[in-house]
Amino acid sequence: MLAAQVAAAPFQAALLAAASTSSTEVRSINEVVRGHQAELAQCVVRARGPGKDLRGRFAVVMTLDATGRVIEASPLATTVQSDALEGCVLGLARTFRLPAPTTEEGRRVNYTFVFR
16 A cells, blocks of 8 residues: 555545556646645534534545546545534535546545544
8 A cells, every 4th residue: 555645634535546647647646635624624614513523533435437537436434523624525525526537546545534
């Protein structure tokens, strides 16, 4: 597995890509996610409520079509205790257009958001 980190308050994101994924593809995917930083921050704001602690990790698996459009986004693992935050992130991920996959394996992208 290849891992890349992206710092973005109030969250951090880590792309876990297959070993066959090039560093250029990883950077490109991270740039797409960074481009949605303001929307991700809004997910946090909307999910935050009295006494809510939104810290944790939320891993998402995204399935891409041949052009890189996300056609499915599903939860993979979570320690975030907020259905609202998870739902918002999944909905946003479904709007992403990532680089077109170069292999069949590249059609599935695992991405972990770390909320702190």
